[in-house]
Amino acid sequence: NAGVTQTPKFQVLKTGQSMTLQCAQDMNHEYMSWYRQDPGMGLRLIHYSVGAGITDQGEVPNGYNVSRSTTEDFPLRLLSAAPSQTSVYFCASSYSGGGPGANVLTFGAGSRLTVL
Amino acid sequence: QKEVEQDPGPLSVPEGAIVSLNCTYSNSAFQYFMWYRQYSRKGPELLMYTYSSGNKEDGRFTAQVDKSSKYISLFIRDSQPSDSATYLCAMSPYGNKLVFGAGTILRVKS
Numbered sequence: 001n002a003g004v005t006q007t008p009k010f011q012v013l014k015t016g017q018s019m020t021l022q023c024a025q026d027m028n029h030e031y032m033s034w035y036r037q038d039p040g041m042g043l044r045l046i047h048y049s050v051g052a053g054i055t056d057q058g059e060v061p062n063g064y065n066v067s068r069s070t071t072e073d074f075p076l077r078l079l080s081a082a083p084s085q086t087s088v089y090f091c092a093s094s095y096s097g098g099g100p101g102a103n104v105l106t107f108g109a110g111s112r113l114t115v116l
Numbered sequence: 117q118k119e120v121e122q123d124p125g126p127l128s129v130p131e132g133a134i135v136s137l138n139c140t141y142s143n144s145a146f147q148y149f150m151w152y153r154q155y156s157r158k159g160p161e162l163l164m165y166t167y168s169s170g171n172k173e174d175g176r177f178t179a180q181v182d183k184s185s186k187y188i189s190l191f192i193r194d195s196q197p198s199d200s201a202t203y204l205c206a207m208s209p210y211g212n213k214l215v216f217g218a219g220t221i222l223r224v225k226s
Binding site for chain 1: 120122124148150152157158159160161162165204206208211212213214216217218219
């Protein structure tokens with residue numbers, strides 16, 4: 001069971017370039033999300049989705065775009081990369097709903113992005 | 117003010133010590149509390165899960181929640197070098213959107 005798979009693991013971009021971070025999960029989780037992790041800031045929610053065709057903004061959505069065409073995949077697009085987007089990005093998924101255990105997130109290994 | 121405050125450390129202890137990690141929060145609606153452990157260059161993994169107030173024990177790890185004080189703790193007994201990691205507290209009022217603390221870096225020296 002692969003869990004949550006993120007690609008690429010590392011990426012270097014120049015300012016203004018665009019790219020897509022891929023995320024796939026094989027646990028049939030309805031909920032998927034993207035976080036960025038910066039020193040001293042913890043994990044901050046960028047975008048999330050509660051099912052195919054449904055997405056919403058998190059705490060820091062500016063400069064990022066998402067779509068959810070299938071249950072398994074939740075790509076994160078950087079529209080025009082900026083040095084402030086240098087970070088480690090994590091995709092996470094869980095079952096949807098509000099009951100105990102439904103909000104336990106399973107994380108991918110992360111994608112380390114540097115914008116020059 | 118952040119919704120969840122966590123001392124970033126680093127916290128350095130000798131092997132065998134008892135470790136106490138803490139978070140405070142301001143949102144009284146939080147009722148699900150979690151601790152994640154993150155090894156260097158890896159994704160966070162769930163370590164402990166608690167609903168509402170009280171204690172939960174799992175081996176060398178004990179999680180405590182005091183909702184009246186808006187304070188949660190993670191205790192590690194007989195700490196080992198393999199416990200060296202970043203520990204993130206996370207909490208939620210309902211549903212899937214978790215709010216994370218900044219993480220505390222723990223180093224256990226052999």
